Amino acid sequence: MNVTININGKEYSDDVEPRLLLVHFIRENANLTGTHVGCDTTSCGACTVLVDGVPMKSCTMFAVQANGKSITTVEGLAQNGKLAPIQEGFHEKHGLQCGFCTPGMMLTSVAFLKKNPHPSEEEIRWAISGNLCRCTGYVNIVEAVQYAAEKMAEAQNG
Amino acid sequence: MAEALGFGHSVKRKEDARFLRGRGNYIEDIKFPGMLWLDIVRSPFAHAKIKSINKEKALATPGVAAVITGADLVPYKLAWMPTLMSDQQMVLPVDTVMYYAQEVAAVIATSRYAAADGVAAVDVDYEPLTPVLNPHKALEPDTPVIRADKQSNRIWHWEVGNRAAVDDELANADVVVAEDIYIPRIHVASMETCGCVAKWDSVEGHLTLYMTTQAPHAIRTVVALVTGHLGLMEHKIRVISPDIGGGFGGKVPVYPGYVLATAASVLTGAPVKWIEDRTENLQADSFARDYHIHGELAATKEGKITAMKMGVVADHGAFDSAANPSKFPAGLFSIATGSYDFQKAFAEVDGVYTNKPPGGIAYRCSFRVTEAVHAIERMVDVLAQKLEMDPADLREKNFIQPEQFPYKSATGWEYDSGNYPAALEKAKSIIGYDALRQEQKEKRAKGELMGIGISTFTEIVGAGPSHTFDILGIKMFDSAEIRIHPTGKVIARLGTKSQGQGHETTYAQIIAEELGIPEDDVAVEEGDTDTAPYGLGTYASRSTPTSGAATAVACRKIKDKARKIAAYLLEAREDDLEWEKGKFFVKGAPDRAKTIQEIAFAAYTNHPQGMEAGLEAVDYYDPPNLTFPFGAYICVVDIDRGTGQVKIRRFVAVDDCGTIINPQIVDGQIAGGLTMGMAPALLEEIVYDENGVNLTGSFSDYLLPTSVETPKWEMDKTVTPSPHHPFGAKGVGESATVGAPPAIANAVVDALAHLGVTNIDIPITPPKVWAILKEKGVAL
Structure with missing residues (x-):
């Protein structure tokens, strides 16, 4: 089947098997390997991308279901070489160690902050609870999201 | 500048x-033109004879290039491989499978999907055999020996210390406590599973192996030793460990998949990629713990510990593939004397074969230190309970004092430096220990269940000095x-x-x-x-x-x-x-x-x-000695009498890792380690049914902590440099994983101690607590 999927502003067209998972289309057909696979049961969230702005676990969606849609992956977060606030937050607050869960964690956070720009710690913890991290104990991830929220608020007010 | x-x-x-x-470069990101994929046929039985394997349908599947079975490996002497513990392990079985999800055949195909189709098309005819799953039963004389190449299900017996002196003390002491403590099988579950890309160059006779390994050089030497008879020499083997998505000890051993991908690349002449999926990962490799411990302490009636005895039955699964230094089949379990000063100690461990996948890797700890620390820290609390002493007071009474360092332990270690009273004092002060004890008394009077747990642990890390430490003979410099x-x-x-x-x-x-x-x-x-x-x-x-x-x-x-x-x-x-x-x-x-x-x-x-x-x-x-990081952790829990749910209200961790290089990274290691300590204390356990089938093969069943269960850790430090390290550092990556579980378990037992509870095995899950509450008549 032919699909055309817009990823980070660029269109990728290919002839794919109906069973091809979206995450494999992103990683292998579009060659964007920043999106990771951490489980096969929609449990870990490492493969989270934004589909038309909504966070989706791309291991649980077929590529054909994303036909005609716009996807944002970790490679699309920085703009004109400048890190997005969430990326800055993860760097400043040491929100990543091995880095494997980080792309999914950041994309979930980006979508969450759009809906809730001034979250409490409790709200952040629930928002990222579908993304597993084995290294950090989440403390610094929560702080990274708080950092991004503050940066985005400053940018808005400034 | x-x-x-x-x-x-x-x-x-x-x-x-x-x-x-x-832009990380993890194993799955590595690809080459013409690369093939390898997928694995796995056993649905924990123990079975293989009557036949039919490849025909698989070979006829579109995209499938080859199918490899154990019989195919025999002529190349590759059906078995040596383990790091001088045992041998099947790469693929020739006639008998030894554990559920064991590798039975490999399918090589042009895509991951075609390889999976091929796996589904391989037809294996099994004759199920009775599995031996309980290590105690495995040691009974009438239990069949499960390994055809061995005489016994007992792999080895290891002991340290003075048994006679300890037995004498246990027979004559004022007070003796004993407890059975099981530390269940758990899984490291790094977010990235294991995998490799093997790239064989037939012209140069050169192998490049991209591999999720924590020890690339040792792997290169092992590959050379395993394949030397086939002409593959160490100067023509290049092992590259790219970015690794978490290791925690799970990426130290050699798993059959790595060997199969290498064999497949030689066979097909193409680069071959093997990446485990999560179910395979949770069912076939990277298992830790599985220690059945019987602990005993002797003490004076004033609370001075006089002797310790630990007996362990260690379930290693079907092959002894753990990754311990050669002279230490039970790892560094002999650190079980902990932070306490007494002269009589004895520990013995029996390693046992069962029909489970190989176990015994570290799960973020230095060779069985977590098992040792859990045993002594739980036993100290059991003793405090028996003596009706505050567990903090009992610890203070028995600590090795700062002026006793370097301290020679009863099991032969020389602790480099420490200040245990200072660390505990700091933790008590931060958490407000005395006020919490008062609050507990008041809550107890109202029927509320609140517990305070302490762990004052000593680690032993940084292996190690060449006179004592090697892996397969290679010194651990x-x-x-x-x-x-x-x-x-x-x-x-x-x-x-x-x-x-x-x-x-x-x-x-x-x-x-x-x-x-x-x-x-x-x-x-x-x-x-x-x-x-x-x-x-x-x-x-x-x-x-x-x-x-x-x-x-x-x-x-x-x-x-x-x-x-x-x-x-x-x-x-x-x-x-x-x-x-x-x-x-x-x-x-x-x-x-x-x-x-x-x-x-x-x-x-x-x-x-x-x-x-x-x-x-x-x-x-070549380090002159190991280093001995330590810490004092205090945990406060509240237990819901309606559900059995344990909630960590506060957790104060005072760590001492010597000189600190980067405070933010050190705190990151400790916060992560605490979470990986909480995980087996409250959530994680690999569970098998009566047929040896793994019931916890996904993250829906094997429960990793999420951001919601994980408390906000309160971290602080003392700094006692190592006197023998060039800049006084001791290492910090695993302290918290080692120290946290007994603090949590001790807190839960403390909450229920007035009801006569002396031990609860981890993971302390709501159903387990609920059953105790029900039995004691305090469930709501």
């Missing part, structure tokens, strides 16, 4: 740049090679391999501290056996104690040569020069100075006649 910051600075991580942009370029920039290569610990930053900080070269000017490389000096890799909190030390020593060798060059340039005597971070200057004339950058340039452009050009050094560091 950027400044050299060095120790004590929270330098932001250099490696973040690529990870934040999705580690290395650093530092090369200063003419412009004063640096490439440093290490024998270790980061899996998220931040080595690219911390090693640069050591160089900045030692040579005054800014962190930004230092490139750190690990994981490529063609370029890095030989080392044993990263696990057991050994990187800072070994390669970190090697880095400092190599820098000091460089500084010695730099002094000679500076003396030449300044026309001064070497003795007349003084070092100040980043430059040599003439005593009393600080403006007569040469910076390390100027010296580096001169090393290539204007070096003294008769001296070798260049500015570089290699060090293979």
